Amino acid sequence: MFGLTYPILRDPLRTRVLWLSLAGNLFAATLIGTHLATRHAPGPPGLDGVVERMARDLPATDAAIFRVTLAHERPWYDLARRRMDESREALSKAIAQQPYDEAAVRALMQEWQARWIETSSRFGDSLLSAIGTLSPDGRVRLAEAALRPGRR
DSSP states (O other): OOSOOOHHHHSHHHHHHHHHHHHHHHHHHHHHHHHHHHOOOOOOSHHHHHHHHHHTTSOHHHHHHHHHHHHHHHHHHHHHHHHHHHHHHHHHHHHHOSSOOHHHHHHHHHHHHHHHHHHHHHHHHHHHHHHTTSOHHHHHHHHHHHHSTTOO
16 A cells, blocks of 8 residues: 555465464463453452351341351350460460470470361350351352362
């Protein structure tokens, strides 16, 4: 039209490679865009995050009851968690002590493990109480959600 020529487009092989490259880039951009658009925003950390991730798959009524039941159990879970954190802090201090006392560290590690089991058990008991309040449909949805790949 204005005397411009595109030498690269005169060669049919180069033209095909150019179009394939463009198509590949568009495909990759679409995959990345779709992934970013469908990602779930991370929830709050810790217990609140766990509860919210579990509740988001439940029917609204079940989710509300589930949250209330776990909130009722929260003081007991928090107490167990604080005791575990205190044990972990004492263990860390003992590890850094000079001179190193393996027997003391071993005893504190056993203490921390006991607190970890106590905390896990407390949350497990609370979770069982909350699951017991769900409707049959809510329990099915919770179970299905837990089995989905990539569920955290």
